[in-house]
Amino acid sequence: MAETTTFSNATQILEPFRGVKRVTIEEYFTSGHRTCQGCESALVMKLMVKASGPRTIVLGSTGCMYVANTTYYTTPWVVPWMHTQLGSSGSAALGTAAGLKALMRKGKMKTEPINVIAFCGDGGGADMGLGAISATLTHKEYNSLILLYDNESYANTDIQLSGMTPYGANTTFSPPGKAKRLIHTRWKKNMAGLMAAGHPECRYVATVCASYAVEMMNKVRRALTIGGPTFIHSLDPCPKGWDYDPMLSHELGELAIETGIFPLYEVEDGQVKYYGKTKALVEGRPRKPVREYLLKQGRFAHFIEEDLEHFQAKVDEMWEKWEIPAVVPFRRLDATKAALSAKS
Numbered sequence: 001m002a003e004t005t006t007f008s009n010a011t012q013i014l015e016p017f018r019g020v021k022r023v024t025i026e027e028y029f030t031s032g033h034r035t036c037q038g039c040e041s042a043l044v045m046k047l048m049v050k051a052s053g054p055r056t057i058v059l060g061s062t063g064c065m066y067v068a069n070t071t072y073y074t075t076p077w078v079v080p081w082m083h084t085q086l087g088s089s090g091s092a093a094l095g096t097a098a099g100l101k102a103l104m105r106k107g108k109m110k111t112e113p114i115n116v117i118a119f120c121g122d123g124g125g126a127d128m129g130l131g132a133i134s135a136t137l138t139h140k141e142y143n144s145l146i147l148l149y150d151n152e153s154y155a156n157t158d159i160q161l162s163g164m165t166p167y168g169a170n171t172t173f174s175p176p177g178k179a180k181r182l183i184h185t186r187w188k189k190n191m192a193g194l195m196a197a198g199h200p201e202c203r204y205v206a207t208v209c210a211s212y213a214v215e216m217m218n219k220v221r222r223a224l225t226i227g228g229p230t231f232i233h234s235l236d237p238c239p240k241g242w243d244y245d246p247m248l249s250h251e252l253g254e255l256a257i258e259t260g261i262f263p264l265y266e267v268e269d270g271q272v273k274y275y276g277k278t279k280a281l282v283e284g285r286p287r288k289p290v291r292e293y294l295l296k297q298g299r300f301a302h303f304i305e306e307d308l309e310h311f312q313a314k315v316d317e318m319w320e321k322w323e324i325p326a327v328v329p330f331r332r333l334d335a336t337k338a339a340l341s342a343k344s
């Protein structure tokens with residue numbers, strides 16, 4: 001990891017936690033929320049703000065992490081928190097970062113590093129708020145982190161299909177029927193790849209999963225330290241929407257990684273670095289079959305062999321055919337490849 005002190009517009013210098021015993025004990029997302037038992041998104045909120053520390057402002061777009069966390073004048077947030085519209089996490093991050101900078105410049109506020117984190121769900125971020133997030137990632141003079149917590153549906157309004165819902169999943173908008181078994185046959189958006197490939201001014205993009213908590217917190221710390229706008233995509237098992245026993249949340253997060261469905265990587269200044277169990281997969285450890293992950297969830301209970309094979313084939317393609325395995329789906333033409341290798 002590069003030295004944090006070399007960054008001109010770094011926010012706080014948040015060193016990585018070197019192991020679980022070094023993690024700070026203070027909590028900034030505490031009791032008082034009403035999320036479901038086993039909700040990984042709630043754990044993501046807790047770890048995210050534990051990593052960022054007390055000098056943090058959190059902005060949250062509509063969704064479970066707004067509604068279930070701030071109902072009837074109760075809240076688990078210890079740090080300042082503000083709700084923003086469903087599609088506005090990007091605008092809220094940029095506006096808050098710019099506002100803080102202006103107040104400090106005018107001497108109306110003490111000049112000090114303050115972390116700005118805006119979170120959004122997959123519906124609010126990957127569908128409705130995509131334009132605002134994209135705009136924010138082009139403004140390199142403002143420091144903020146946008147964290148997309150992906151429970152793979154519009155969960156708060158009763159599990160509707162989003163652009164991040166996996167192929168074939170049963171949602172309230174895609175119930176399997178007798179005439180048609182699979183209503184949803186589109187492949188999920190590649191959000192982190194999209195953000196990293198499309199925003200040259202954004203210095204840091206990462207994928208995380210709370211099943212690997214210390215690594216996850218360290219990615220948050222890196223995103224807040226490097227300076228400028230940054231983006232993190234977190235995959236969050238959701239017992240209600242995915243239809244499984246809440247005790248399996250942690251295990252499902254691990255299986256998403258071990259099957260290769262959700263790769264863990266960071267892109268820092270254009271360099272892709274795999275980490276954790278994904279790194280082992282890249283280095284040759286066999287991926288677990290996707291059925292081990294899918295068949296633990298009720299939303300795939302209608303899958304027949306053909307569906308499982310299709311899902312497996314699509315994941316194999318990500319790993320075997322993409323230009324940067326499981327990250328960037330471009331493929332170079334054979335003629336280009338030959339020309340490049342002739343040059344080198």
Ligand SMILES: Cc1ncc(C[n+]2csc(CCOP(=O)(O)OP(=O)(O)O)c2C)c(N)n1
Pocket residue numbers: 062063064065086087120121122123124125151153154155156157162
């Ligand atoms: C513009 C707008 N359209 C619809 C809604 C209703 N609504 C509130 S939360 C929500 C679901 C958001 O899904 P997601 O962003 O994935 O968050 P999750 O509920 O899954 O945590 C919807 C559709 C709204 N608040 N604003």
Ligand code: SF4
Pocket residue numbers: 034035036037038039040041042064068151155156237238239240241
């Ligand atoms: S529906 Fe899913 S994301 Fe929403 S509170 Fe329940 S477990 Fe969490």
Ligand SMILES: [Mg+2]
Pocket residue numbers: 063121122123149150151152153154155156162
């Ligand atoms: Mg969602």
